[in-house]
Amino acid sequence: MVRHPSAMIRAVLLDLSGVVYDGDTPVPGAVAAIGRLREAGLPVRFVSNTTRSPHAAILRRLDSLGVSAGHDDLFTPARAAVEWLSRENCVPHLLVHPDLVPEFAGNEFGDRKAVVVGDAADAFTYGTMNAAFRQLVDGAEFLALATNRTFKDADGRLSLDAGAFVAALEFAAGKQATVLGKPARDFFRSAFAGLGCTPGQAVMVGDDAESDVAGALKAGIGAGLLVRTGKYRAGDESRFAPHPTAVVEDLAAAVDWVLAHRG
Structure with missing residues (x-):
């Protein structure tokens, strides 16, 4: 069953590894999908639990893939x-x-x-x-x-x-x-600080049903979308509560969902 967000969507939080890229390769359609969010006027914040790469290195990786992001757009x-x-x-x-x-x-x-x-x-x-x-x-x-x-x-x-x-x-x-990282409530809430929206007006997209999706929903994020890329394995959507708002194929499909439900 797909649940719908209870408030207008005003910001999108994106996991990186497994959602935007796998290693040095972008997930097919991901870069264009981020562009569609920005064209629609929805601010994007990247929230990653990676603890192997420093902040600047992640920003360089995004830039090499064609995704521009400032220092404050990335939370680690x-x-x-x-x-x-x-x-x-x-x-x-x-x-x-x-x-x-x-x-x-x-x-x-x-x-x-x-x-x-x-x-x-x-x-x-x-x-x-x-x-x-x-x-x-x-x-x-x-x-x-x-x-x-x-x-x-x-x-x-x-x-x-x-x-x-x-x-x-x-x-x-x-x-x-x-x-300090996902699924901590304060980590999610820091990610959209300054965007002028409430937690319920944000959507989280991730490949980790526990840390990304259930963590975001517990933190009060309005919707959590689980993608079937990256670390996703069949059945993940039912392993952790709260369950995802929706399960989608990839980031491109997640953006389709966001734009269709933005209110």
Whole structure:
């Protein structure tokens, strides 16, 4: 059953990997679909849970695919983490991908400790996990950039994402992580700040039924569209509640839906 948004659609939030592109290749029709949203006067914000690439690198990738985006059009967990660390006067103990480390450089932090965990890939070793664990039991704050279960890897298959490692540290340290990326309510709400609309007037489009779609709907976003590209697997639409507002083939079909239901 397809549910309809209860308010006029005034903004669109888009996941990136698996929705706009797969690796360095745009999803067919995605670039043109973004253009159609902009031609219709609907502002677009890109909300990604990637924790391997810094902000500037993602913007360069979008530009190489023909999608223009400014600094404030892209929201990532690393950006949220830097803001959190500065606000709370904490210095990070990083367990993240090496490519993401420069994102935290040059910022003024305090002297309290905070363990920051992202998708560290091969940097997830017993030694690095145990060092993070020891910081936590010594009283450090605990930040998870994201808690996704899986992601679609470069070989086209699903790979283990950061969520399992966050869960392991939570179990061992007996401490709950503060999640900064999707599905955190504040992350979604930060994405459309300044757009002059309410959460109920925004639509989220993603390939992750749990973090993208159910997370957005729990955050009060008016509609959540699940695309059958990227990490989507048959049956995802019924695995997590709230269920998607609609399930569509790809971003082009999602834009068709948005334009048909914008009010």
